Structures are given as C-alpha cells and as structure tokens.
Amino acid sequence: MVTLSQALQIALDHHQAGRVAEAEDLYRRILGADPEHADSMQLLGVLAAQLGRLEEAGHRLRRAVALRPAGAGGLSNLAGVQQSTGEAERAVRLYGWALRLNPELADAHASRSAALRRLGRAEPALAAAERALALVPAHADALANRAGALLGRADAPAAERCARRALRLGRGAAASTAAAHATLAAALAAQRRWPESEAAARDALAIDRNNGEACEVLGAVLAKLGRFEEALDAFAAAERLRPGPSLWAARGTALVAMARPRPALADFDRALAERPQDAGLHWNRGFARLLAGDYADGWPEFDWRRHDDRAEPPWRRFDQPTWRGEPLAGRSILLYAEQGLGDTLQFLRYVPLVAGLGAQVVLEVQRPLLPLAAGVEGAAQVIARGDPLPPFELECPLMSLPRAFGTVVDAVPAAVPYLRADPVRADRWRARLAGSGLSVGVVWAGNPRFPGDALRSPRLAGLRALFDVPGCRFYGLQMGAGRGDLAATPLPAAFTDLGPEIADFADTAAIMSNLDLVVSSCTGPAHLAGALGVPLWVALPFSPDWRWLLDRDDSPWYPTARLFRQPAPGDWQSVAGRMAAALAELAQRFRPLP
Structure with a gap:
C-alpha cells in the first residue's frame, strides 16, 4: 500500500515533469485522505497558480499557510499569487515574512525584487535582487529583476547588459526568459532604440503572451513609431494583464505623443492617485494640461519638474525662497535659465514685467545667449551661467514666471519685439x-x-x-x-x-x-x-x-x-x-x- 508520503513524491514527480493532470489528481486524492496535509495543499495551490487559476491558488495557499504558519515556502508562494493579482504591497509584506523565517530563500528575494519594482521602489528592489544573486549567482529571475531595478535608476545601458546575461542563463525557463526579454525591451526603449525594443517585446510575448510588462513596453514603443492603433491595442492587453501606475503613466505619455492630451490626463490622474508625490507624473500631467490649453491648472503641475530627483543635470537648489507672485518692490531677485536655449528665449519676455513690479533683477542665462540677453529691458545685471552670483533675496527660474503671473492662453504677454538685434x-x-x-x-x-x-x-x-x-x-x-x-x-x-x-x-x-x-x-x-x-x-x-x-x-x-x-x-x-x-x-x- 502506498503511503501519503510516497503518493506525494509521485505527484511531485508528475508536477515537475509537466504532467499536471496526473499531479493534480494525486494532490486531491491525498487531501481526500488527509484534508490537513499541508504539503499537498501548498503544491496544489502552486499548480493552480501555474494554470492561471489565481483565485483557487490564493485559497489553497492561504489554507496551507494556516496549516503551517512557519513554512517559508508557503508564504513565498502565497506572495507570488498576490503579486500576480496586482497586490504588490501585500506581496512585499508576505515575502518579508517568508524571508524572516528563511533568509536563504533566493527565489523569495528575487520575487520580492519584482514586487518592489512594481511599486516603483528601485533601490530596495535592487538590494533584493543582489541578495538573491549573492545566494545564487546564476539566478536568472534575480538578474532579470536586477536589470529592471537598474532601469528604475535610469541606468539603461547597465540594465541592458544585465537583461542579456539573464537571457543567456535562463534558456529553457520560459518565465525567466520572457521577463528578461521584457526588461531588455524596456532598457532598449529607454535608449530610444525603438525597433530593437519592439523586437525584444515581441520575443517576450512569443514565449508568454500574458506578459503584461512586455505589452506595456510594446505599447509605448509603437506610439513612438507612430503606429497608434497598434499601440492602443497593446496597452489594452497590458490593462487586462497588469493594470497599475506604470501602465497608466506609459499610456498617458503615449497618448500625449498621439496629440490626445485629454485622455492622457485621465491616465495620469489614475497613476497619481496611487503615487501622489511622483514628480515625473505631475510634470507629465502639467505638459498634457498645457498642450490642451489649460494653463491655469497646467503651470502648478509643470512646477513639479523642480522636484524630479532623476533630472540630468540636477535641478538647482537655493537657500533663498522662490518667488510665486507676492509683492516685489525694493527686493532683489535672481531669474535664471534652466533648460534649452529656446526655453530661455521664449521666457525672457517676463523680465521687464518682473522689473516693472519694482524688483532689482539679476538675470542669468546660458553663455551663448549672453551677448543677446545683455540688452533685455529690465535686467539690472546679466550674467552667464557658471559665473559668480551676486547677492539676491528671491529666486525664480524663467519657466516658472508664467505661473507667478497667472498666464492664461488668452492673455500671454506677447508684445514683440522683446529682444532686439545689435x-x-x-x-x-x-x-x-x-x-x-x-x-x-x-x-x-x-x-x-x-x-x-x-x-x-x-x-x-x-x-x-x-x-x-x-x-x-x-x-x-x-x-x-x-x-x-x-x-x-x-x-x-x-x-x-x-x-x-x-x-x-x-x-x-x-x-x-x-x-x-x-x-x-x-x-x-x-x-x-x-x-x-x-x-x-x-x-x-x-x-x-x-x-x-x-x-x-x-x-x-x-x-x-x-x-x-x-x-x-x-x-x-x-x-x-x-x-x-x-x-x-x-x-x-x-x-x-x-
């Protein structure tokens, strides 16, 4: 007579060989004989998850955890199901619980990295992936997630190298390979290598047509290539597979590229409901509002650009407060260029208006514009960026002046010329x-x-x-x-x-x-x-x-x-x-x- 332990081993052999029907039948028969058999309950939950029956998988795995609360494997598997259903925050907590019970569980570290990436927490995600790699240096999933975390740090070349290594190591493991292709696609997109990115995303989907990250990247890339209807189809697939802030942010950006700022705003709003302090999302929402002609609501959002810690070069920080439109008479203010030469030329129109409020204006511009800007009306002193700054009481970047003056489309200060040739x-x-x-x-x-x-x-x-x-x-x-x-x-x-x-x-x-x-x-x-x-x-x-x-x-x-x-x-x-x-x-x- 076969014991329950022997039956479990036979079922596990079937499971690992891909004979899922035989494995499921044996797991169920074991549970029929012993409804509290924790291993069979857990493995049946894992099998259900692999077959896409996530509700059943969650039920089985929660029961397995209840039967064996100190089982790190059961907690890690349950975390994986929570992750698959979009509950990344709960997944992170469950992975943490599993790792407190067994800190050497490399799979849990690797999967926790993916969940942290999903939440936009690049640094903890990188640390989790590197912990998994310290335990198992050739862990393909950990490499793929490390690549994603590097991408979150805006290091696309390093992410590409890491994803390619994951692909070399993950051959034969469909899930690892699909994830690595998807991350490679994202890294290539970040380097604006659109055709290569499209190919990598499609490679991911050829392996796993339910890879939501690949659908998301594909949508963004197709929008860049001007294939808008295909892009929207890819985003719709991503919405079904993995809705969340990253998708909404990507689709919002794509919709702006399609000259559709109003629907883009709906996506940015959804993303910001979950990440209210995300400076990049606010900045993108500001861009969409301005493109749509909504200047009143656009300028405050556009000002979030100054809180984007990933900007290159970094935004400047001053001890002096930023001027936002309060009385200026008798005060000194630094007005300074911040982005491209065209931006500076466009917003120099505000310098006479600031001076007209009674301010002593110090104007700082890019050095190539210094001879031209020297004649701007209202500037008491004009200096080039990089030169020593004189004393001043307030500061304001030129591109924040429209907000300070409450500029709207129908009342842009557009008296020209405001620059004159020598x-x-x-x-x-x-x-x-x-x-x-x-x-x-x-x-x-x-x-x-x-x-x-x-x-x-x-x-x-x-x-x-x-x-x-x-x-x-x-x-x-x-x-x-x-x-x-x-x-x-x-x-x-x-x-x-x-x-x-x-x-x-x-x-x-x-x-x-x-x-x-x-x-x-x-x-x-x-x-x-x-x-x-x-x-x-x-x-x-x-x-x-x-x-x-x-x-x-x-x-x-x-x-x-x-x-x-x-x-x-x-x-x-x-x-x-x-x-x-x-x-x-x-x-x-x-x-x-x-």
Missing part, C-alpha cells in the same frame, strides 16, 4: 543680404541630444521643396550637428549657407532682422525670430511641444508666427508642400510692380 551687427549684415526677391532664412534641425529631436526636426531633406520656389533668396542659418545635412542634399543657386559666418546668437539675430521671413523647425532660432518680431513659419511634428498647442496655425506666444503641422507622424513632405505653396503666394505678392 544695431552695429545688423548694419553689417544688411549689405551682405541685399538683393532682389524675398529673403528667407531656414533652420531645419534642433539639438540632437534632445530626446524628441528625431521627431521634431524635418532635416534639410524634409524642407527641400521650399528651395524650388522662384523669386526667393534662401539663407541657411543652421548651426550644430544639423549642418551635416548640407553635404548630402543638392541645393540650388538661390541657397546660401551662412553658417560659417555666424559667430553666436547675436549674429543670428542681426541676420534675422534683415530677412523677410524665417522658416524653422521647433528649436531655438524659431523662438529667437518670434522674440524679434520677425515673420516666422514653424514646421511642427504631429505631436508638438506644449507651447504650440493643438489645432491652430497661430501662436499666442508669437504674433508673427504661422504654424505648419504634420497631418501624420513623420509626414514632412506634406508640411513642406504646404509651406512651398504659401511661400510661392507670398513671393508673388512681394514681387515689385514693373
């Missing part, structure tokens, strides 16, 4: 640019270090159709890496490259002051032209930066601007075609009468 330089360029026909300056690319530059920059080839419009003289104002396009693009005699002659932004301003029109991508020179009050046409991607709003061809920030938007992601041909048609009409009107 008259000596302008006179020097006037003779250089003299000629018949319409004079048009062109800028086709932004800073390649900006994460979205590939989407926002049409490049020279994208605007090439403009140069065939008769009656125009075209002047290349492009600086930086975008100048590499010149060698690969055939250009007509009507095009003159001024780049080698431009020393700084003050030179660019002097040139622009002598042009009839500036055509630019969304980058610093566009803001310079707008600030100078020069006629400006801006080529915008399908999902533009928040400052350009949606569904309009004018800008409340720049009265002389006209906006040309992509009808679909990547469609610069349509933009250039509409610009060329408008330019031909303008050139015809500009042509002097015989």
